[in-house]
Amino acid sequence: MHTDGAAPLGRFVAIGGAEDKTSARAVLRRVLKLARTPVPSVSVIATASQIPEIILPMYQETFTAMGVPTVHLLDVRTRKHANDPAIVAQVSASDVVFLTGGDQLRLTHVLGGTELLAAMRRRHAEGAVIAGTSAGAAAMSRTMIYDGDPAASLHKGNVKMTSGLAFVPGVVIDSHFVQRGRFTRLLEVGAANPERLGIGLGEDTAVVVHPDRILETIGSGHVIIVDSWSIDQSNIAEIAQGEAIALSNVTVHALTAGQGFDMNARRVLPVETFAELNAPQLALPAPEALLAVASQM
């Protein structure tokens, strides 16, 4: 792997939800490690949540217990907050920006077009990790799912989509995917536009989006890839709203920890690919050196 000059240095980490309940915080530990700085500072944005006063202290406790000395709790509830220079400055000084769960529409409505969102994109380009769980993961899509009963999906118009935060181009990310049986949602999305890769994140599981559009699975469960590129027929353009969508020849992969996917080549990568990344924390002297290493990966 290599990055060309234009490729951003940072990583996105999209987590399928419930990431701190079942596996001793392995996913969050990896998020911190990906920041490639010995003492990362973390900003937590709870815009998606309706209960930030409960969620934010939980993440403070979690990250503090993991040895993070500086945790900025950003209770960004309005677009005015999201343009507040003090908040933008905190994000601009963070090595990890973490988006909590909740409602992804709140995230896009509040953050869309703001200085805070611009700062997050800038930090990612500079090498920071932008991580999100549940709604915070779904919102990373350019076109994001924000609603749709899985039991009624794969019926035209059931999956509700709108513009996401557009961190990861070419994908549609769904969370709680295995636990809530959401396969039909990504099948419906794939029928509408087979070019978009469907990424279904199991709980306590995440996908790391590396440069060069390489995905890596971390955590205890599955990252389900729904690749609709291979579809050879569907009735979606002929049927009325609410009618059952037919489609044929979708390719599905179920990836577990250490496996990856090359979005450009559309192929599964074996565990060996990420052996280096999964090695114990490298003892490197300074963030600058770590960034230099990162740029060659």
Added chain:
Amino acid sequence: MHTDGAAPLGRFVAIGGAEDKTSARAVLRRVLKLARTPVPSVSVIATASQIPEIILPMYQETFTAMGVPTVHLLDVRTRKHANDPAIVAQVSASDVVFLTGGDQLRLTHVLGGTELLAAMRRRHAEGAVIAGTSAGAAAMSRTMIYDGDPAASLHKGNVKMTSGLAFVPGVVIDSHFVQRGRFTRLLEVGAANPERLGIGLGEDTAVVVHPDRILETIGSGHVIIVDSWSIDQSNIAEIAQGEAIALSNVTVHALTAGQGFDMNARRVLPVETFAELNAPQLALPAPEALLAVASQM
């Protein structure tokens, strides 16, 4: 399509559950039509159900309302019942044998190795329709699923399987498939043995198993085909019970009414294939003539 001398004349119809609630009994009307006799007699077997005293009268009312003059309600609760010559005689005189929902383990435990099951197989070979809904559909598999939480499936050992009634070889049938989000169950099954074709039946939807291993979709929802033949890697033989199963390159089709699947060629068949079968009831003179027609399809 044609049948060779050994191929059975009858059809199996596996229904995904909830078949009489939402679409004015279209699926059950088709079951009766497939019997290819102007006045079909129907046997209903409620062995799977824990409430046969409620279920059986419901089906009597339904079939009677559809113009069936003779409905045998078979309250077969024990293996002794299933070897009762009077009950066997009723099934042997039926054009349609219908298995209700409930628990598929009850079906296999009570019917396995009995005269009643032998009579059903014989009647199918003679041209009768064997239909089943929910548990009655799942039990048609040679190796059948009888349990497995979808939210926990695709973890080794979660899907519980045992020997089914073996009506349809080479397939594993799951019901309530879309509504209960059971994709993970057939993915787990496919990883264990890619040769078996996974058939996931949506509610109020059914698959007709024609001679020559041709499947046809009927009803308002989806028949999901999970074809694992194309799998190129999985960790299933290496991991411990309960660990997440990785697999790559499963092919999924979502078929709607009129579409079919050729199990021998493993390819989707277009709606046109079944145009003749979906035409209005043919006015043919006698059951013998209908059987002759059926043998040439």
